[in-house]
Amino acid sequence: MLSILTVLWAALCMQTPDTLVAAMLSAPRDLPTLKPAEEIKVTGVEACGAAGISEAVKRFTGVQVKDYGGLGGLKTINVRSLGSEHVGVFLDGVQIDNAQNMQVDLGRLSLDGLSDISLYNAQKNVRLQSAKEYASGQALHLVSSAPRSDALWLRVRGGSFGTFNPSIVWDKCLGRIGLRASAGFVGSKGNYKYPYFDTTLVRENGDIKSLRLEARVCGTLDKGSWDVHLYGYGSERGFPGPVIRRASGFPFSAERQADRDLFAQMSWIQDWSEYWSTAIRAKYSNNYTHYATHPEKNPMAMPYDLHYLQQSAYISAVQSYAVDYKWSFDLAADLQWNSLRSDAFLSRNPRRLCFTGALAARYKAESLRFCAHLAYQGARDGGEGEPLRAWMPSLSFAWEPLEWMELDAFAKRSYRLPSFNDLYYSLMGNSSLKPESAFQSGLDLFIHTNSGPWRWEGRVSPYYNRVSDKIVAIPTVSQFRWTMLNIGLADIAGLDLKGCATLTKSDFSSSLTLRYSYQSALDHSMPGSLTYGNQLPYIPRHSASADLLLKWRAWTLSWNTLYNGERWSRSANIADYHIAPWSVSDAQLSRSFELNALGRKISAVASLLVSNVFSFRYEIVQGYPMPGRSILASVSFQI
Numbered sequence: 055m056l057s058i059l060t061v062l063w064a065a066l067c068m069q070t071p072d073t074l075v076a077a078m079l080s081a082p083r084d085l086p087t088l089k090p091a092e093e094i095k096v097t098g099v100e101a102c103g104a105a106g107i108s109e110a111v112k113r114f115t116g117v118q119v120k121d122y123g124g125l126g127g128l129k130t131i132n133v134r135s136l137g138s139e140h141v142g143v144f145l146d147g148v149q150i151d152n153a154q155n156m157q158v159d160l161g162r163l164s165l166d167g168l169s170d171i172s173l174y175n176a177q178k179n180v181r182l183q184s185a186k187e188y189a190s191g192q193a194l195h196l197v198s199s200a201p202r203s204d205a206l207w208l209r210v211r212g213g214s215f216g217t218f219n220p221s222i223v224w225d226k227c228l229g230r231i232g233l234r235a236s237a238g239f240v241g242s243k244g245n246y247k248y249p250y251f252d253t254t255l256v257r258e259n260g261d262i263k264s265l266r267l268e269a270r271v272c273g274t275l276d277k278g279s280w281d282v283h284l285y286g287y288g289s290e291r292g293f294p295g296p297v298i299r300r301a302s303g304f305p306f307s308a309e310r311q312a313d314r315d316l317f318a319q320m321s322w323i324q325d326w327s328e329y330w331s332t333a334i335r336a337k338y339s340n341n342y343t344h345y346a347t348h349p350e351k352n353p354m355a356m357p358y359d360l361h362y363l364q365q366s367a368y369i370s371a372v373q374s375y376a377v378d379y380k381w382s383f384d385l386a387a388d389l390q391w392n393s394l395r396s397d398a399f400l401s402r403n404p405r406r407l408c409f410t411g412a413l414a415a416r417y418k419a420e421s422l423r424f425c426a427h428l429a430y431q432g433a434r435d436g437g438e439g440e441p442l443r444a445w446m447p448s449l450s451f452a453w454e455p456l457e458w459m460e461l462d463a464f465a466k467r468s469y470r471l472p473s474f475n476d477l478y479y480s481l482m483g484n485s486s487l488k489p490e491s492a493f494q495s496g497l498d499l500f501i502h503t504n505s506g507p508w509r510w511e512g513r514v515s516p517y518y519n520r521v522s523d524k525i526v527a528i529p530t531v532s533q534f535r536w537t538m539l540n541i542g543l544a545d546i547a548g549l550d551l552k553g554c555a556t557l558t559k560s561d562f563s564s565s566l567t568l569r570y571s572y573q574s575a576l577d578h579s580m581p582g583s584l585t586y587g588n589q590l591p592y593i594p595r596h597s598a599s600a601d602l603l604l605k606w607r608a609w610t611l612s613w614n615t616l617y618n619g620e621r622w623s624r625s626a627n628i629a630d631y632h633i634a635p636w637s638v639s640d641a642q643l644s645r646s647f648e649l650n651a652l653g654r655k656i657s658a659v660a661s662l663l664v665s666n667v668f669s670f671r672y673e674i675v676q677g678y679p680m681p682g683r684s685i686l687a688s689v690s691f692q693i
Contacts, residue, residue: 090172108160115550115569124244126262126291129161135575142190153392156473169199176464179425182333184370185386188412191468201225201232206693214684216243231273248679264289278324287315296677308351312344335370384414405436423452444469462498488523515550542579567601585625594619615639623676636672657692
C-alpha cells in the first residue's frame with residue numbers, strides 16, 4: 055500500500071516549486087503584551103507522549119481537565135478554578151463555542167495540522183484580536199501551521215481497549231495558495247477494568263466510533279492573507295454512567311449519543327499601510343445531537359429519545375491603527391446569533407443574539423509593554439427575559455528590567471452568560487440562574503539564563519480571582535444530564551510555580567520541567583452555612599506535574615507524572631463527597647527512521663506509549679473510574 059501511495063504522490067508533486075512559505079510574510083505584528091502562561095509546540099507534544107489536545111493541556115500549570123474516562127468520555131478544561139465556561143478556546147483566532155452547554159469537548163479536536171498550543175490567563179493583547187478574545191476570561195489558542203512543502207503524513211495508532219486510530223494529512227502548495235486536507239478515525243471499545251467495591255468489573259457501554267474530516271485553504275495577498283477552514287465531525291458513543299451500587303442483573307447504563315458537528319470559518323487580514331490594518335473573521339456552525347437512554351436494555355433508565363439541533367452564525371471586524379509601532383489602537387466588533395431546537399418534552403427553542411465590542415490601546419517600548427481595553431457584551435434571548443449586559447475593563451503590562459527577567463501583571467473583569475441548557479431544559483436547566491461575573495488579577499515573574507549547554511527557566515505566578523454568582527455544573531446520573539446552580543460568592547487565591555532545566559550537547563539533549571499549583575477556592579456565599587469556607591467542587595488545593603525528556607540521536611524517551619490532591623464533588627466538604635488524591639505516570643519511547651521507496655525519501659517514526667504505568671486506580675470525576683495501565687503503539691510516515 056505504501057508503494058502505491060508513493061507513486062500517486064510522485065504524480066501529484068509534478069508542479070511548480072513551493073513558494074507559499076516565503077509569500078506568507080506580511081507587515082510586522084507586535085508581540086503580546088503578556089506572554090502565554092504555557093506554550094508548547096505540537097511536534098514536542100507528540101514527542102512527550104500526549105496523544106491529543108486534552109492530554110497536552112493536562113500538563114499546564116494550574117489547569118484541571120475533567121475526564122470521564124476512555125476515549126469516548128467528555129474532556130473539558132478548567133483554569134485557575136474559574137470553570138470551563140470561562141476558558142475561550144480559539145482556533146486561528148475564531149472561538150470554538152457551544153451555546154447549548156458552553157462545554158468545549160477537547161477530545162473532539164486533533165493535533166493534526168496544529169503548530170502550537172498556548173494558554174493565556176488573561177488574553178494575548180495583540181493587534182487585530184476579535185472582541186471575543188478580549189472578553190474571554192482565559193484563552194486557549196490553537197494555531198494551525200501553514201501548509202508546508204508538498205507532503206503526505208500517514209499515521210496509525212492502536213492498542214489497549216480495542217483502540218484504533220488512523221489519520222492522514224495531505225499538504226499541497228500551489229504558488230501563493232496552500233491546501234491542507236486531513237482525516238482521522240477513532241475507534242475504541244472502552245472496556246477497561248475497574249474496582250467495584252470488593253470485586254473487579256469491566257467498564258461497559260464506553261465505546262466510541264468517530265470520524266473527523268478537515269480541509270483548509272490559505273493564501274497570501276500583496277499585503278495580507280486569507281484563510282478558509284472546513285471541519286466535519288461525526289461520532290456514535292456510549293455513556294457508561296457513574297459507578298454506584300445497583301441491583302444485580304442490570305447494566306449500569308445503556309445511554310447512547312450520536313453527534314454531527316460541522317463548521318466553516320474564514321479570516322481575511324489586510325495591511326493597508328505600515329500602520330493601518332483590518333481583520334475580518336466569520337464562521338457558521340451546525341451541530342446535531344441525538345441522545346437515547348434505551349430503557350429496553352436498562353429498565354432502570356428514564357425513557358428519553360431526544361434530538362437537538364444547534365446553529366450559530368458569527369462575524370467579527372477589527373480595525374487597528376499603529377503610531378510609530380509604539381502606540382496602537384484597536385476597535386473590534388463581533389456579532390453572533392445562536393439557535394437551538396429540540397423535541398424534548400415542554401422544551402423551548404431559544405435564540406440568542408449577542409454583540410461584543412472592544413476598544414483597546416497598547417504601548418510598546420524597548421523594555422515595557424502596556425495595554426488597556428474596555429469590552430462590552432450585550433445579549434438577548436428571543437422572547438425570553440431581559441437583555442443581559444456587561445462591561446469588562448482590563449489593564450495589563452509587561453516589564454523587562456533585566457535581560458534575564460520579566461514581570462507581567464494584569465487585572466480584568468470577565469463575564470459568563472448562562473447557556474441554553476442552564477436556563478431552558480428541564481433535564482438540567484435552572485431558569486433562575488444568574489449571569490456569572492469574575493474579577494481576575496495576577497502577577498507573573500519569569501526568569502531565564504543560559505550557562506554553556508544549560509538553559510534554566512523559572513516562573514512564579516500568584517493570582518487572585520473573585521467570582522460572583524458562580525455557575526457550577528454538577529454531573530448527575532449521566533454525562534448528558536447535569537445539575538446547575540449558582541454559588542453566590544467564591545474567593546480564589548492561588549500560586550503557580552514552574553521550573554525547567556534544559557541540556558543540549560552534541561547528539562544528546564534533555565529537559566526536566568517541574569510544576570506546582572496551589573489553589574484555595576472557597577465558597578463564601580452564606581456565612582454560617584454548611585458550605586461556607588469550603589473548597590469548591592472538583593478543585594484540588596495541591597496539584598503538580600513533572601516532565602522528563604531525553605533525546606539521543608534518533609531515540610526519544612519521555613516520562614510524565616501528574617499529581618492531584620484530594621477534592622470534593624460538592625461544596626459540602628464531607629466524607630460522602632470526598633475524592634481521593636491520585637498520581638499517574640506515562641512513559642513513551644520513540645525512534646525516527648529514514649526510508650527510501652521508488653527514489654523518494656520517507657521519514658518514519660515508531661513509538662510506544664504506556665499510560666498509567668503503575669496502573670493506579672483513580673477518579674477525576676466522582677463515580678467515573680479512569681482506566682488502569684494501557685498501551686498505545688504508533689507508526690507514522692512523512693512522504
